[in-house]
Amino acid sequence: MMEILRCTVNGRPVEVGIDQRESLADVLRERLGLTSVKKGCEVGECGACTVLVDGTAIDSCIYLGVWAQGKTILTVEGLQNENGELSPIQQAFVEEAAVQCGFCTPGIIMSAVEIVGSGKRYTREELRKLISGHLCRCTGYQNILNAVERAVNEAHKFVGREEQEQ
């Protein structure tokens, strides 16, 4: 059965016909062309398909497209600002050499967006736990943690400054 899905994707309202059985990953990839959403297992094991739904990171391969009705979805395609600059998290991944084959990268970046967005500070151990739903075979997570840690710290500095200014 086909159904119309209405939601917001990367800041733009979207209306698209989908099969009720389709995963959100397939909707985003096949119907909307957002191929940053990767599939490494399609059963919720690897985290490559992670996107944010209303600000929460989910495995889009095990999230039905129809569940996204009326919701707000963010993928890495939606992270660059209006001038085309990379977001600080993306920039941190580039500069910390946290990217190798890059297949796990969009998913982990989306989790990092959620982590940074929480506005909290985390220990290295806490960050390890927070990204442990993502499998990466290339990096040993070392530079990924460095990148996430840096993004968290930078965001915190920024928030800290704003607080001071007020």
Next chain:
Amino acid sequence: MEVGRAYTRVDAADKVTGRARYTDDLHDGPMLVAKILHSTIANGWVKSIDTAAARALPGVVKVLTCFDAPQIQYPTPGHPWSTDPGHQDVADRLLLTRRVRIYGDDIAVVVAEDEVTARRALKLIRVEYESCPVMLEPEQAMEPGAVPIHEEHPDNILKRTETVVGQPDEALSDPALLHFEGHYQTQQVQHCHIENPISYAYMEHGRITVVTSTQIPHIVRRVIGQALGIGWGQIRVIKPYIGGGFGNKQEVLYEPLNAWLTTQVGGRCVKLDVSREETFQNTRSRHPIRFDIKAAVSSQGRIMARECVAISNQGGYASHGHAIVANAVNGFRQTYPDAVGHRSVAYTVYTNRPAPGAMRGYGIPQCDFAGECLMEDIAREMNWDPYQFRLKNIMPLGYVDPTNGITCYSTALARCMEKGRDFIRWDELRAKYQNQTGPVRRGVGMAVFSYKTGVYPISLETASARIVLNQDGTVQLQLGATEIGQGGDTVFCQMAAQAIGLPTERVNIVSTQDTDTAPFDTGAYASRQTYVTGKAIKKAGELFREKVLSYAREMLPQAGELDLRAGEIVDGGSGESLLTLEELAMEAFYSLEHSVHITAEVTNHCKENTFAFGCCFAEVEVDIPVGKVKVLRIVNVHDSGRLINPKLAEAQVHGGMSMGIGYALSEEMKFDPATGRLLNGNLLDYKLPTAMDHPELTALFVEDEDPSGPFGNKALGEPPAIPVAPAIRNAVLHATGVAVNTLPLSPQRLVEEFRKGGLI
């Protein structure tokens, strides 16, 4: 200097924005989906297949079985073609097989309008089998009377080789020497690249195009030609970005089947979507190898002679054949050259396991586990410091392997060991953890390795590079060598920039290989590309530079000696800038007197090889009652010659260490011995380490110039994965006094071993 710069990856921005496109991201328009029917027995024959119900399902386009497929046996490993028929790869595969050799063998395929229909159709196919007993271990397959898995090898032994160097027998029975024995067993593990090996195929102008996630596009093209019995020029293979390979994609996997399928549906586009479970069951893995070793050592701690018998479990298909265990026994011998002699005996044995193939290290992670356990065990028995015992025996500079001539042109292994020792605080902690009691104990361990660079002289080493000038004074670099996540594209740009005399910023790499246009190169394996392809890039860069300077001399007839530096034509003496490369390019393109498109293309036939070295030091904490090992600190120190890009080199080492940690502690493909079915072929049950299973990873280097490397460099890609497992095993031995000789050191195994050792 462009070489040696911590240049940012050329593909990083595309990868963090999701714009880097992988195989499954590329196709547009309608495509058919193929799904494979896998056998539900591990050994036997397909007697009949009933596809009527599947064919009747609406949306099914075609059902093809092992009774329809061409009967051309073909090889699958990513080796260069050998012009000597005696050295060609074992051709033991069919696209679809009636003779079932592994649980899940490929026996039929459905092509349908969509995936759901294809999967439903698979369920409607009825198969009748005739089964034989399942043999998962070489011992079973080698037993007299065992059913031959391939009729060409009635005893199930694909190959046995024996190599003798010097006179080992005398030393091995000399009563004046100290004698040791060791038995070590490694397990079957999978690469677990996060992108499954997906492909799609279609026909255009009567030729077949296959887009695929591979490390070896030119070899894939050749093997498709072999499998289909058509001219290799009738095939075009395209390799975009790939989500990791680690050797699994140094194999021709389902590309021939996919190519055949498009020909069966009139050239329509067919996608062969390989699931994670199929990746585990039907693609390659790392060989389990059993090592039985004897060693004779002088009382001064010099290794006089060793014998190494290695039995490699090849599973149902030859894949890389005997090459991997042969490499393993050679590697075992090379790291510590015996003073008097050495004997190695290697077996490759067919069984009913999913067939292993190349995986990061090509037999060396296995032999290094055996070799470094042995060194530790001898040192322990003799009360020698394992560090000093190794130091006394490691390969010296100038060593020449007597069997193949591979030469040690540079070594900084001793200095790597020193660095690792200092980092881990070896002397202090070896003493401190000497006499512990209680349930939680700590230890430090080490392991070293040597690793050759590329495959010369065992196989052909050839690589080509093409450099093309653009109007704005930038260049395009085109290669047949592949980026597989390791950072190849970035370091290739740096090498070209260095050779030409340009900033790396002005080199654009064509990342995608299309065999119709990419120069010939055999691809990413054997840690060869920075070395072998590097030589081709260097030569092409120098030729290009020569051509640019020759054109500059035409433009500047009055000038003295010219040079190309940082993208400018300068006076060779004063360094004064005379002309930009952009100005020269515009003239060369559009001159009414002499228009020429400046390009350079070179093939380098590499006839050198050299050894890379390194070591790992680990500190662990062992919780004895629960059999849990926690790696507290770990360091790899590498001698890979001069680093082309230190930042990427470090990242590469992290990934290898991570793979080594999984190999040491948790990863293992497990099988049901009765049916041969893989029990944990998914990323939940197969224990790939997560971020929480890692300590901080430290990667250090000793950078010596290797005289044979194009830029003083040698192998780095695979080595980091090699020494980690034995270093952790040796640390556990130091902590507990229990020597675990079988990988992985999982809690179940450790509790068993600690019980045997009287600790529990």
